[in-house]
Amino acid sequence: MIQLQGLTKVFPNGKGIFDITFTVEKGEVFGFLGPNGAGKSTTIRHLMGFMKPTKGTASINNFNCWNEASSVQKHIGYLPGEISFLEGMTGFEFLNLLAGMRGMKNFKYRDELIERLQFDVHTPIRKMSKGMKQKVGIVAAFMHDPEVIILDEPTSGLDPLMQQTFIEIVLEEKKKGKTFFMSSHSFPEIERTCDRAAIIKDGRIIAVKNIHELQSMQRKLFDVVLTSESEVQDLLQSPLDIISHNGNRVRIAVQGNYDTFIRELAKYNVQSMDVHVQSLEDIFMNYYDRRGDER
Numbered sequence: 622m623i624q625l626q627g628l629t630k631v632f633p634n635g636k637g638i639f640d641i642t643f644t645v646e647k648g649e650v651f652g653f654l655g656p657n658g659a660g661k662s663t664t665i666r667h668l669m670g671f672m673k674p675t676k677g678t679a680s681i682n683n684f685n686c687w688n689e690a691s692s693v694q695k696h697i698g699y700l701p702g703e704i705s706f707l708e709g710m711t712g713f714e715f716l717n718l719l720a721g722m723r724g725m726k727n728f729k730y731r732d733e734l735i736e737r738l739q740f741d742v743h744t745p746i747r748k749m750s751k752g753m754k755q756k757v758g759i760v761a762a763f764m765h766d767p768e769v770i771i772l773d774e775p776t777s778g779l780d781p782l783m784q785q786t787f788i789e790i791v792l793e794e795k796k797k798g799k800t801f802f803m804s805s806h807s808f809p810e811i812e813r814t815c816d817r818a819a820i821i822k823d824g825r826i827i828a829v830k831n832i833h834e835l836q837s838m839q840r841k842l843f844d845v846v847l848t849s850e851s852e853v854q855d856l857l858q859s860p861l862d863i864i865s866h867n868g869n870r871v872r873i874a875v876q877g878n879y880d881t882f883i884r885e886l887a888k889y890n891v892q893s894m895d896v897h898v899q900s901l902e903d904i905f906m907n908y909y910d911r912r913g914d915e916r
């Protein structure tokens with residue numbers, strides 16, 4: 622449904638995106654993850670036909686995103702990363718303007734979305750908070766029942782309850798066979814909604830992975846308190862993956878090797894233990910670091 626083939630955009634300052642290649646299948650929810658400035662919005666702007674690539678192609682539904690931008694945009698719902706609306710209007714007037722431009726006839730879903738996102742759509746846009754504007758943007762991206770929905774950091778500005786509502790809406794649309802491409806910093810949101818995710822850093826794709834694969838890469842970090850610093854010194858000689866230590870405290874990473882972990886710790890007087898499950902974000906950061914070392 623969405624194809625990027627060697628997509629490259631080099632800005633005059635040498636930054637940009639380089640040789641981006643991947644495919645998103647019809648009905649797939651695809652996450653696009655990366656730190657600030659990695660190239661997420663630039664890639665999305667190419668998908669929307671707002672930017673001409675230096676090299677390579679982007680296509681949606683077999684339409685070239687640059688040469689056939691108007692055909693592409695007919696199939697798409699889009700939420701930009703930075704929303705700029707016609708500030709003189711209310712949210713409702715803005716949505717009506719879009720609906721008119723799109724020749725929309727059925728407003729049932731629009732009204733349902735407004736109801737679920739719980740905001741006063743008749744507020745003038747210039748008086749809206751960031752979160753309220755984001756909600757208007759979400760309604761605008763979904764209301765016309767598009768086949769493909771492209772979202773640039775959709776939950777930024779939403780409170781946790783509304784993030785949850787948003788996730789539910791995405792999962793419902795996924796069931797209807799919609800294709801999603803969404804950039805995000807929120808790993809739980811990607812984890813809950815996406816089938817696969819691409820990880821981008823410094824304009825280059827460093828991994829495209831199945832979400833289950835990412836989840837199975839999760840390590841657990843145990844913060845263990847022993848009775849003395851000398852015990853910690855002894856433990857440092859063990860085969861355990863010790864991330865850090867301070868006084869009689871030690872942080873140990875465990876990924877599958879629980880038996881060794883318990884056998885080693887049983888040799889000491891353990892005073893307390895806390896566990897942290899590594900977030901997907903940490904997994905990505907580890908991934909970046911490893912790749913950085915290889916270069």
Ligand SMILES: Nc1ncnc2c1ncn2[C@@H]1O[C@H](COP(=O)(O)OP(=O)(O)OP(=O)(O)O)[C@@H](O)[C@H]1O
Binds near residue numbers: 633657660661664
């Ligand atoms: N029009 C432009 N001219 C010059 N450089 C640009 C332009 N647009 C983006 N860049 C640069 O390209 C890189 C990628 O930017 P982009 O906005 O795509 O990142 P991003 O992953 O969306 O980041 P964020 O999460 O902060 O929105 C950055 O280094 C940015 O400064």
